Amino acid sequence: MMLRTCQVLCSQAGPSTGAWQALSFDGGAFHLKGTGELMRALLVLRLCAWPPLVTHGLALQAWSQRLLGSRLSGALLRASIYGQFVAGETSEEVRGCVQQLQTLGLRPLLAVPTEEEPDSAVKTGEAWYEGNLNAMLRCVDLSRGLPENPGPTGNILMQLKVTALTSTRLCKELTSWIRRPGASLELCSERLAEAMDSGRDLHVSCLSTEQNQHLQASLSRLHRVVQHARAQRVRLLVDAEYTSLNPALSLLVAALAMRCNSPREGGPWVWNTYQAYLKDTYERLRRDAEAADKAGLAFGVKLVRGAYLDKERKVAQLQGTEDPTQPDYEATSRSYSRCLELMLTHVSQRGPMCHLMVASHNEESVYQATKRMWELGIPPDGPVCFGQLLGMSDHVSLALGQAGYAVYKSIPYGTLEEVIPYLIRRAQENRSVLQGARRERELLSQELRRRLLGWGRRVPH
Template structure:
């Protein structure tokens, strides 16, 4: 059976069943605004500054971009959104939206405690199989940068963190990072909740990868608990996926791989140009798409050893994953395959996959407005720069509004 006939991403009645007419009109206004690149440029430049200096714009943010892409400021607020999605067989990846800031040790400990709280909450809910963490929430950026530079002095696959470059005080700082990570992963293991470790900028990614692999070796013996995020808009990540698989095979554990295209493209290219090193980003979108689909294929071909999350807003990539499963005679709800899209985007993919019986979730961030600003600014930039994304969202919303009128 050709899944094209079974799964259609054009069914807007399924896609927006959970949204009222008022919600849909609000979303229409927001995506239409994001179509203006100059407006987005101005907004993303001014908003973080306005929040920092305390201008009274929180209400405006809360009622527009925050409401579209974030579950709420607290776990309690977010619970309502999670329950609503659950009514449509859509699961949730909970993401406490804290990332790379200079919070000091106390702040890093606090973030760790919040992550634990999220795990405990997820374990109590029927439709929250995963939560997401950022290592920059529990580790100082500069420390990761120093470890990454040490890793880059060596070539080849990095399975370990090279701590010999650290001073005694930095070494104990790193040990505290590892202890936080252990605490998070051991709680998740105990509570049967998956931990998705987010990708970071390339210049701090190596220690994040190595630490995540260490946790997998420890906790992924019988089932996938810990997942690394692999950004296929980097030209070296398909090979990294294969190297990670070989390491998992040798170590006798399951590889957890969340496949994304990537989120820091402008930033990465700019830094590479300024610091005069080759850009880590693929030469064009076609190369990203090719590697992404090859990565999906690799994971499904090695489904016994890899548990994969197809985290994509690309219709073809999602359809391709379902085709590969069907081709191999595997069920669409195979325990080692999960689909995911960001909350507030690509509802046509999420809700139609759910309708077809695929395990699919919304990546649902939550947290105080000032903490989720970096995340929101990335969403705004993404929707204004990804060719066709905003147009596609708008087209589907318009189609559904017309259908409801009719």
């Protein structure tokens, strides 16, 4: 019934005259997954809810290798955490994972598991960034070469981490300069866009000669990735990071958007990420949406709650500055709801000129989005899509996918050595999400009891 309702919505320009039918996130769609997958998911989510494992993950991994040896330790990781959250190591393994997702009505959002940690002195030098550039270009090609998504849109999306291509130290310097009065003339998106196009040296007075050279090389790397992605028809979703970096990242995204998000080019090809847990997000999102509309540019947004809450608060406390984050989870949810309403209204007014990913594991946020889409006449497989992490909130993802919505799973891939540190960092950043996945664990347990013990029968939807 829900699928038929969604198909009707796709053909309408306004809200349906029938009654609104909400999606059910009761785990009913788990019937699509094998028992082994459900058991692994339950085990891994329980492990990830254990704080010491997340806090000391890297140390525990090293201890496991010393005690069990690399081969046995690696096998255990592949059978558990790696198998739950990672698509695989080779292109063939990634394609197999994607094909399995597509049978469930889900789509891939590939992510290269590499970035520079703030203030890290380990990964420096242009050669490291050039290596990351090559990895990003290969990810574009891999995204393009994956099986096509069914349906009328089938947008190919990929994540882009800017700090894999440019130094966090440079981003901090640029952010510090951007926040100064009168700095907008020297550091503006137009200048950066011109430097990207021409390849001519860009001199910024607040930077040293070495930093200016690194800025030029970084602009070149970003330009190459975006040009290649656009040629391959792959849309890039730029990750947000820390508040000490985000103004610089947004400036770089704005420069790229000026060249790539023209409606004539079928944009938006470059999307920015907005973190609802920051106090100023709603106003920034409103200004950016209006600026894109005024400039006649397509506008792409990934809306998230945010992952750096604890670190942001600690930094503000150490520096004696105002805490940039919302005071509690309820305030963050209200912020997310306001930003979501703002963007859905823009989508309904601008149509294909405005794209939105509702990147949330929260059932209430997904419910709000689907209901407002119905009320505003936005088709389920149109310019609004949904996103969750691979291996998490499958009861939400599967319900969306089976109802005909465009839903993507963020998919890291690579070797154990590359991906496990990345996963542990993501787990530390998403600690509240992992610890709050109690409902998903309960639904998994319920489905497994039904299968293994015959406690009740579920009729597939």
